Amino acid sequence: TPKQYDVLFRLLLLGDSGVGKTCMLRRFTEGEFDPSHISTIGVDFKMKTLEIDGVRVRVQIWDTAGQERYQTITKQYYRRAQGIILVYDITNQQSFLHISKWASDVDECAPDKVQRMLIGNKCDEEPRRQVAKEQASKLAQNYKMDFFETSASSNVNISESFTRLTELVLQAYTKEADNLLSSLDEYLDKAALGGSKDNIAHRGCAC
Numbered sequence: 753t754p755k756q757y758d759v760l761f762r763l764l765l766l767g768d769s770g771v772g773k774t775c776m777l778r779r780f781t782e783g784e785f786d787p788s789h790i791s792t793i794g795v796d797f798k799m800k801t802l803e804i805d806g807v808r809v810r811v812q813i814w815d816t817a818g819q820e821r822y823q824t825i826t827k828q829y830y831r832r833a834q835g836i837i838l839v840y841d842i843t844n845q846q847s848f849l850h851i852s853k854w855a856s857d858v859d860e861c862a863p864d865k866v867q868r869m870l871i872g873n874k875c876d877e878e879p880r881r882q883v884a885k886e887q888a889s890k891l892a893q894n895y896k897m898d899f900f901e902t903s904a905s906s907n908v909n910i911s912e913s914f915t916r917l918t919e920l921v922l923q924a925y926t927k928e929a930d931n932l933l934s935s936l937d938e939y940l941d942k943a944a945l946g947g948s949k950d951n952i953a954h955r956g957c958a959c
């Protein structure tokens with residue numbers, strides 16, 4: 753059977769326990785919201801195929817446990833990720849303060865070129881807000897990350913944010929492929945030049 757997609761990327765969700773990572777992923781891949789909180793154990797993943805600029809991109813999205821005790825396991829998944837979403841809960845100041853810790857774990861364990869994004873989830877809970885949007889937006893700018901406020905329960909910006917990260921990963925990937933191709937071109941040009949000189953010398957010999 754022909755392949756149903758052109759390229760596969762791995763994305764990773766990180767953030768404190770209870771910020772809503774599993775709910776965001778379910779909303780995005782299944783279009784559903786289940787308000788119960790069953791803490792993720794270790795890691796879990798779901799898949800979805802998106803079409804971006806005519807490219808069929810299959811994303812494998814890894815949902816990690818926010819609880820401290822799983823971090824030795826979850827850190828093993830960072831280095832295979834092309835995109836990482838750092839999630840906090842807008843009603844929980846602590847989860848926002850911890851973003852710097854999650855970001856430094858990413859710096860330590862993920863590939864340098866990984867694309868990162870900041871998300872403040874539960875934006876439907878405006879009356880319980882503890883983190884100002886401007887404050888988070890500033891942090892995202894410092895980290896050179898895109899930023900969204902989302903709601904898994906009200907379905908706000910969920911598809912937009914996952915799609916945006918996938919676009920960023922695809923752009924980085926295309927740029928890298930272009931660079932590789934032009935290096936290869938350069939190499940082949942040099943080889944062809946060298947090759948033709950040899951040929952001339954060779955022909956000279958044969959005559």
Ligand SMILES: Nc1nc2c(ncn2[C@@H]2O[C@H](COP(=O)(O)OP(=O)(O)OP(=O)(O)O)[C@@H](O)[C@H]2O)c(=O)[nH]1
Pocket residue numbers: 767768769770771772773774775776786787788789790791792793816817818819873874875876877902903904905906
């Ligand atoms: N109001 C509101 N509640 C949400 C939203 N997303 C998730 N929740 C609630 O937050 C709780 C935790 O959600 P989870 O998705 O299980 O959290 P998690 O980040 O995956 O947690 P761990 O697996 O422990 O790391 C659940 O009880 C959800 O009902 C949202 O957008 N709005």
